């Protein structure tokens with residue numbers, strides 16, 4: 087297979103896409119050389135099919151028979167499926183099996199795909215066709231509710247990308263969109279550069295007082311890395327790294343910043359690092375302040391062009407939450423319960439500090455922002471003496487999977503069985519599994535890539551669709567998922583042993599996977615997590631995490647990899663107790679950000695005299711338990727809302743937590759240890775929430791499952807605030 091024309095003939099991406107629905111990607115055969123030819127083929131295929139559809143739409147736009155699902159939506163579904171079939175393996179491999187060759191091919195292919203996607207989304211003929219259908223009561227009434235929702239969502243997405251605007255408004259809209267995207271990129275780059283460039287160099291032993299070895303090691307490497315690049319003398323190129331003797335460099339990256347704030351016994355250095363962090367990207371050449379003003383102004387303008395009063399209204403128009411006031415009401419309720427808990431957290435720290443004065447080399451002066459993490463960690467140590475490391479031998483991957491699969495069997499009545507060897511994989515560690523229903527029918531499959539592989543795999547964890555469920559004209563395509571984790575890999579004879587956090591991540595991603603795989607929706611556009619309002623997407627994933635705090639479930643999956651012994655009782659007690667440690671303090675932080683985000687995109691006048699930082703500080707002061715530091719410029723590093731998808735949407739984290747906690751409470755009410763009741767509620771959860779996915783509004787589904795609207799009570803109880 088070394089001849090490039092042969093490669094084109096035998097391009098596995100094109101092959102799978104042209105064979106029709108249900109084809110698993112031939113991962114072991116896909117090479118970087120296949121990517122660009124496949125993408126070009128896709129563009130050409132799509133253009134031909136869209137031209138035929140548009141011709142059909144324009145030729146018969148007024149006849150009733152032209153407005154049928156078969157005439158319009160089936161061809162669109164087929165176009166989507168073909169694109170997915172050829173392109174999703176590429177994006178997947180980009181994340182889990184990267185190489186310089188693949189990156190090069192991907193860089194060439196990506197703009198072509200972005201452009202194709204844009205043209206499909208903004209296709210005026212399709213938009214007009216769907217709109218006239220929507221307006222034709224007779225034709226519209228022939229559609230199922232699900233089909234109506236799919237079309238409504240398509241229309242909404244097209245409208246929000248400006249398809250309905252004409253003349254000067256359209257031109258201005260496109261200009262605003264372009265500027266918004268440039269500003270967001272600039273915001274993100276400046277933040278990245280400001281973070282990357284900062285280092286606090288530590289040269290003396292006294293500077294690293296209190297830091298554990300793993301922090302020193304990271305810091306010594308960081309110093310060497312930074313100073314090697316600047317060094318021009320080749321004999322000095324390999325700076326000697328001595329974690330005990332230094333020098334060291336501390337940065338604003340989480341793995342460096344957080345442990346320093348938690349362990350350093352030098353309040354003066356913690357203060358220095360804290361101040362650098364709250365002022366990040368807020369001054370000099372990398373000042374994000376003007377970008378914040380521009381972004382807020384242009385977002386308001388964009389919303390106005392689309393007929394919305396504010397950007398928050400535009401953002402919420404495609405979410406589960408109905409209005410800004412509904413979101414605020416919920417956030418305030420949570421705040422009311424979290425704030426007293428956060429005050430107690432603070433009092434606890436103060437009391438502990440008074441009893442252990444001088445531990446951080448500082449007399450009993452005023453407690454400052456940079457003292458909190460340090461003392462919180464000391465309280466935690468005193469209270470729950472165990473390390474994540476001690477738990478790992480109890481969480482070998484195989485055992486955790488067994489526990490997870492038997493839980494899923496108990497809850498939803500489905501069997502998960504290995505199907506290794508039945509699918510092409512991209513790496514020897516990857517597993518393939520198949521899911522069967524209670525009568526033994528194969529209903530879904532998934533790939534699991536469990537271990538970290540820094541040389542070619544992205545960090546983090548995620549679930550992504552490989553194939554969507556789809557009742558195609560030629561047969562049913564069953565859903566297939568990609569589950570990607572970054573657990574600790576096996577070493578020699580020792581199997582992959584996970585931390586408790588890694589087990590939680592596995593459960594979380596598997597929850598997303600169940601949403602994708604237990605779907606019963608026939609139309610791919612609303613199957614699985616497709617079409618689900620994004621403030622509701624985290625419901626099944628966070629729901630699954632709750633089960634790890636159910637003692638019998640935890641005992642069922644935590645056994646020593648050598649002795650087979652169950653996780654000792656004292657560890658279980660500590661895991662249960664530490665779940666709510668400082669939960670009030672962590673919640674108010676998120677609530678402050680969520681409330682500030684809403685106000686900046688709702689009442690705030692981007693052309694007025696009030697500074698966005700005044701809004702930020704007002705929420706920090708009101709929702710917090712300590713006055714914000716006067717120099718706090720947190721907004722300048724708030725990339726979620728200024729360079730990510732969370733603008734007027736940061737509340738989604740808390741919103742989805744309310745949903746998942748309240749859904750879990752339905753199981754608690756039935757009795758977690760009563761197998762028959764759990765199975766009955768599980769079936770209901772499966773049939774209502776998981777099976778219907780994006781086919782109905784999430785509020786409707788939630789009410790059907792729970793018999794009422796979501797209430798925050800269960801979350802408050804799980805957090806330990808009631």
Ligand SMILES: [Zn+2]
Nearest residue numbers: 594598624627
């Ligand atoms: Zn998630």
